[in-house]
Amino acid sequence: MTVFSRGFRGKHHRDDRLPPGQYLTQGFPVLSAGPTPRIPLDRWEFAIDTETEQVHRWSWEELTALPSETPTVDIHCVTSWSKLDTRWRGVSLDVLFERVETAADYALVYCYGGYTTNLPLEDLLDGKAWIAYGYDGHELAPQHGGPARLLVPHLYFWKSAKWVRGIRLLHQDHPGLWESAGYHNYGDPWREQRYADD
Amino acid sequence: MTRWRTVRLAGAHDETAGSRTLVFDAPDWPGHLPGQHVDVRLTAPDGYSARRSYSLASAEGVELTVERIDDGEVSPYLTDELRVGDQVEIHGPIGGWFVWRPATTPVLLVSGGAGIVPMMAMIRARRAAGVRAPFHLVHSLRSPGRLHYASELLSPDPGVRVSLLYTREAPGGHPRPPGRLTAADLDGPGAACFVCGPTGFVEAAADLLVGLGHDPGAIRTERFGPSGS
Ligand SMILES: Cc1cc2nc3c(=O)[nH]c(=O)nc-3n(C[C@H](O)[C@H](O)[C@H](O)COP(=O)(O)OP(=O)(O)OC[C@H]3O[C@@H](n4cnc5c(N)ncnc54)[C@H](O)[C@@H]3O)c2cc1C
Secondary structure: OOOOOOOOOOOOOOOOOOOOOOEEOOOOOOOOOOOOOOOOHHHOEEEEEOOOOOEEEEEHHHHHHOOOEOOEEEEEOOOOEEEEEEEEEEEEHHHHOOOOOOOOOEEEEEEOOOOEEEEEHHHHOOOOOEEEEEEOOEEOOHHHOOOOEEEOOOOOHHHOOOOEEEEEEEOOOOOOOOOOOOEOOOOOHHHOOOEOOO | OOOOEEEEEEEEEEEEOOEEEEEEEOOOOOOOOOOOEEEEEEEOOOOOEEEEEEEEOOOOOEEEEEEOOOOOOOHHHHHHHOOOOOEEEEEEEEOOOOOOOOOOOOEEEEEEHHHHHHHHHHHHHHHHHOOOOOEEEEEEEOOHHHOOOHHHHHOOOOOEEEEEEEOOOOOOOOOOOOOOOOHHHOOOOOOEEEEEEOHHHHHHHHHHHHHOOOOHHHEEEEEOOOOOO
16 A cells, blocks of 8 residues: 655656666765775786686786776666666676686675675676776776776666675575675666565 | 555654654564664655655664755655654665674764764664663764754763764864864774765765774765765
8 A cells, every 4th residue: 555645746757767766866876885995906806716716817907908898877776866878988797707617606796895795697797797997988986986896787786896806606695795784685676676575 | 575664753853953853653663773774755646756765863663863955855855844643654674784783892983964863873772772882973063053962962871972073163162173074083993983974974984994094894884875064
């Protein structure tokens, strides 16, 4: 049963590009669990560790030398804001996974600063995810996850881990930080999977 | 689908000139941890609905404090329109990260503006649990009229130290000249830190704490919104 709010009209317009319960913002709000880590580029690295303990590593120079893409995507934060047509630059995870042999089904993404988030490996492949290091024609700012963050725009934005450091491949799903703290394990904005009981 | 709970406004009072505390009657409320929040949903006659998150201010029961954002969609409704007896829908309690669980570790709370709301819940829960852990609240506010929970914060609560940092205008005789938060306003490492407020404030405060040598893993942050106070 819906409870109507006497005298409430709402200010935002409905938009087919907005998932349920989301509203449009022009700004770029920030959601993080702790302080913003500052990572010097000469010490930065990104790794994919497989379930058989094979480790694939990329330095900053190696990553940025790979062919990059410039996806323009809509992003949806669990705190209800969405931002349309955001422009990024980054390397598709399909490129990074080219040489990776794995039979794992799950990925645990880990970050500088200790943040983790989990998702099925298939959600990272087939053009659905990037390691992004540019935003709107500039370097990605630290408070938005720079030097590099994961970008998985089809899921709520907490899955697009900031300050990404690596991806661990696992046979079993392992909940990340927000997923262990009451947020939904998968986080599809179109099905409004915000919280564990959604 | 989210399970929404219908609650009725049982009482309300102005907290500061720009904010209002709302006490809801929620008979089947399961209880919560201080630092958790609820989502509030408003629905217009045409079915359009808007949801926003609000921290619980109380240690028990559902009490929220909402700061009015003048051009906002939801907050002016909650501060100006909602009347005692009206119903809204809430979902929660939500969140298991930005929460304080009773322990003996000293706690440093750093808040800006409405960021004081979950801190108040933590201070109240400490008192209710009879825990001795020393608390230090460092709260940044624009001017004396902006102090939330003023009488409660200004009455002595053994083991709880309250430092007020005025950014624009300080009351007469206040030892610290008005200005933004600096490292000198904060304590060194050794405490569990909670930082809450507008995004810019949280970024700055968390950076200062890291600079003072706090373990970044011991600093939990919650950001309320896009702009500075
Ligand atoms: C976990 C969490 C807990 C929160 N707890 C509280 C709380 O206890 N008390 C409280 O008052 N708020 C709290 N907030 C903020 C709250 O959810 C809303 O964002 C806020 O009330 C504004 O909503 P609105 O619909 O009025 O404004 P909107 O219609 O969403 O925004 C209108 C305009 O105001 C700007 N704006 C939005 N939020 C803020 C802000 N916080 N400061 C300055 N400008 C802003 C927007 O960018 C926009 O330009 C919390 C947010 C989160 C994520």
